[in-house]
Amino acid sequence: MRIARVYAIAKKEIIQIRRDPLSMAMAFLLPLILLFIFGFAITMDIKNLKTVVCDLDKSEVSRRFASDLSASGYFIIVDPSVDYQQIERIIDSGAAKIAIAIPRGFSENIRLGKPAQIQALIDGSDANTATIAAGYLSAASDMFSAKLSPRRSAPAVDPRVRVWYNEDLKSRNFIIPGLIAVIMSVIAALLTSLTIAREWERGTMEQLITTPLKTSELIIGKLIPYFLIGFIDMLVAVSVTVFVFGVELKGSLVLLLVVSAVFLFGVLSLGILVSIMTKSQLPASQIALVMTFLPAFLLSGFMISIINMPYVLQLITRIVPARYFVTIIKGIFLKGSGLSLVWFDLTLLALFGAVVFAAANMKLKKKIA
Amino acid sequence: MSGNGVTVKVEQLTRMFGKFTAVDHIDLEVGKGEIFGFLGPNGAGKSTTIKMLCGLLTPTSGGGYVGGLDIMRQSEEIKKIIGYMSQRFSLYDDLTVEQNIDFFSGIYSVPRSKAQGRKDWALSMAGLMDRRGALTKTLPTGVKQRLALGCAILHEPPILFLDEPTSGVDPISRRNFWNLIYMMAEGGATVFVTTHYMEEAEYCDRLALIYRGKIIAEGSPKTLKQSAMTKEVLEVEMENPVEAMEVLFTSGFDPSIFGSALHVTVDDGMVAEPAIRKALADAGMTPLRIEKIAPSLEDVFVNLIEVS
Incomplete structure (x- = not known):
């Protein structure tokens, strides 16, 4: 291993990246754009659900119920007095997701202390939203009942729930840190997937092969610039998460950066390996994209919890590096996890990197055929 | 070693x-x-x-x-x-x-x-x-x-x-x-x-x-x-070398074009020259010049390839 040769490769690569606007955009702009798009688009919180009310009771109490719903912020009443017959058409047309019908005698029943029923019709075509809406609605009804008669009847079990780590239950708090892991998987692998293939395509590889350059020197020289880029991206992404999305970083920034470095080494090496195997930029970038994006998105626990997956899929997640990174980065952001909690996942992440790096070194041959 | x-x-x-x-x-x-x-x-x-x-x-x-x-x-x-x-x-x-x-x-x-x-x-x-x-x-x-x-x-x-x-x-x-x-x-x-x-x-x-x-x-x-070239090369200068080449081909010679002239590889120039003149005359053509020349490397190479 000669430092001079590694340095020559790294320096050349940096010059080439800086001279190519497309590479620069992919290295620095794309991760930021993805972070903003996904960060604002993906949310599992539901707000401002369009709601219509068919108030047949037309009492002061029924109006108060409706206005309490809208005051919660989860429901927005687009029409407070529709005919019952209109409801089906309104839900069909998508003008509202929820229709609430308050029957005649609603206020009378409340006054008499009898159960007062309301009917809620929810558009279930988006099951997730429907479930959450139903939950909000029953919570809102419970609060309304409690307000009417605080001491009327004590429930048998009264859970006092306190949520740890993400007290506000804002989905943004756990989505954005995981999102960093997904985006960095894709960007890192994509960047390096092009580098060795480019040398083959342009024919410069042939020249390199006839020099004393060692394959390990070439790989390390190629990794260094992209590692620096990845690290800068990482710093920017964490800053945006904290300062733009307002997610609090509870754990250590240093630990987060150490883990990021280990993670980057693994996915950058994966990109290099793909580049070595395909020898051609287009298939290399496509394979790198599919190999990183889908597993990182679906199998990392970023959005879909791993424990609820079928056992076979759970096993497959074990070879997805983003899985370990997602776990660690969520832990550091939300729980303030320290090294004592993350060391196991960190070790597996390092192992992944070592295996892929070794494979890349074995697969790169100084021969043209 | x-x-x-x-x-x-x-x-x-x-x-x-x-x-x-x-x-x-x-x-x-x-x-x-x-x-x-x-x-x-x-x-x-x-x-x-x-x-x-x-x-x-x-x-x-x-x-x-x-x-x-x-x-x-x-x-x-x-x-x-x-x-x-x-x-x-x-x-x-x-x-x-x-x-x-x-x-x-x-x-x-x-x-x-x-x-x-x-x-x-x-x-x-x-x-x-x-x-x-x-x-x-x-x-x-x-x-x-x-x-x-x-x-x-x-x-x-x-x-x-x-x-x-x-x-x-x-x-x-x-x-x-x-x-x-x-x-x-x-x-x-x-x-x-x-x-x-x-x-x-x-x-x-x-x-x-x-x-x-x-x-x-x-x-x-x-x-x-010297050694690889056991044959001789005649340079035949023509006004219309392409047509002349076809004529010589059909008469059993082995011409190739070099600029405005043809190079014809033959066993013996003394014997071949009259035969070439006759073949061309039969087709109504007259060569401007026929000359025995020292073979160039290209002649050597063309000849060697044909032999092998």
């Missing part, structure tokens, strides 16, 4: 690509300080041979030595003592002249104390002293190739492999390039060069002709012309 004064030696070197034999059991010896020309038409196996010598390809069978090192087992050692330049692709187009030189200087581990001197040498050799900051892609092909040669020999290798180095370059640039090759050889370097330009072959100390993977002749340009 190679004998004294021999830098490249191969025995029964063979390379197959699937069922196709690109290089077929060839033997070669190149002496130290020689300019060795490897001639042949496209696809004859020139590049494949040079690539095996430089460690780009592994031979299917046979073997050889470069600078006393085994091409089968010591290809990485060989890479320290050779410079390789191919017709295309050796430089980074998106780097400047100077960045390319610095890059290869680093790759060849040119010592820091020598690097600046070698860079100036390469710049002046390529005539790029004033354009060191220019992007390589903006250079004309001829200049690019001189720069590529400069980059390939920054580490002053004793053995140079040049694979069609002047392909696609104008005649003047080609001549300039060959002056550089002479310069290297005078400095003691061995130069192994492939080409399909016949006039370039004349510049070499020794030649080997390869055709369909086999070496069909070997020697200095002079001896090749």
Whole structure:
């Protein structure tokens, strides 16, 4: 291993990246754009659900119920007095997701202390939203009942729930840190997937092969610039998460950066390996994209919890590096996890990197055929 | 091991690509300080041979030595003592002249104390002293190739492999390039060069002709012309050489066009000349001139290929 040769490769690569606007955009702009798009688009919180009310009771109490719903912020009443017959058409047309019908005698029943029923019709075509809406609605009804008669009847079990780590239950708090892991998987692998293939395509590889350059020197020289880029991206992404999305970083920034470095080494090496195997930029970038994006998105626990997956899929997640990174980065952001909690996942992440790096070194041959 | 004064030696070197034999059991010896020309038409196996010598390809069978090192087992050692330049692709187009030189200087581990001197040498050799900051892609092909040669020999290798180095370059640039090759050889370097330009072959100390993977002749340009050419060449100058060629073809001769004249390879010029005149006269044509000429290397080569 000669430092001079590694340095020559790294320096050349940096010059080439800086001279190519497309590479620069992919290295620095794309991760930021993805972070903003996904960060604002993906949310599992539901707000401002369009709601219509068919108030047949037309009492002061029924109006108060409706206005309490809208005051919660989860429901927005687009029409407070529709005919019952209109409801089906309104839900069909998508003008509202929820229709609430308050029957005649609603206020009378409340006054008499009898159960007062309301009917809620929810558009279930988006099951997730429907479930959450139903939950909000029953919570809102419970609060309304409690307000009417605080001491009327004590429930048998009264859970006092306190949520740890993400007290506000804002989905943004756990989505954005995981999102960093997904985006960095894709960007890192994509960047390096092009580098060795480019040398083959342009024919410069042939020249390199006839020099004393060692394959390990070439790989390390190629990794260094992209590692620096990845690290800068990482710093920017964490800053945006904290300062733009307002997610609090509870754990250590240093630990987060150490883990990021280990993670980057693994996915950058994966990109290099793909580049070595395909020898051609287009298939290399496509394979790198599919190999990183889908597993990182679906199998990392970023959005879909791993424990609820079928056992076979759970096993497959074990070879997805983003899985370990997602776990660690969520832990550091939300729980303030320290090294004592993350060391196991960190070790597996390092192992992944070592295996892929070794494979890349074995697969790169100084021969043209 | 190679004998004294021999830098490249191969025995029964063979390379197959699937069922196709690109290089077929060839033997070669190149002496130290020689300019060795490897001639042949496209696809004859020139590049494949040079690539095996430089460690780009592994031979299917046979073997050889470069600078006393085994091409089968010591290809990485060989890479320290050779410079390789191919017709295309050796430089980074998106780097400047100077960045390319610095890059290869680093790759060849040119010592820091020598690097600046070698860079100036390469710049002046390529005539790029004033354009060191220019992007390589903006250079004309001829200049690019001189720069590529400069980059390939920054580490002053004793053995140079040049694979069609002047392909696609104008005649003047080609001549300039060959002056550089002479310069290297005078400095003691061995130069192994492939080409399909016949006039370039004349510049070499020794030649080997390869055709369909086999070496069909070997020697200095002079001896090749004398010994390999048992036949004679008549130059027939015509007003309409293409039509005349057809006429001679149908009369059983073997003409080929050289500019406005035809070269007809015959066993005996004294016998053939009247026959050619008659064949042309029968077709209503009169040759401007018929003359026995010394065969050029191209005649030799065309003849050798037909014989094999």
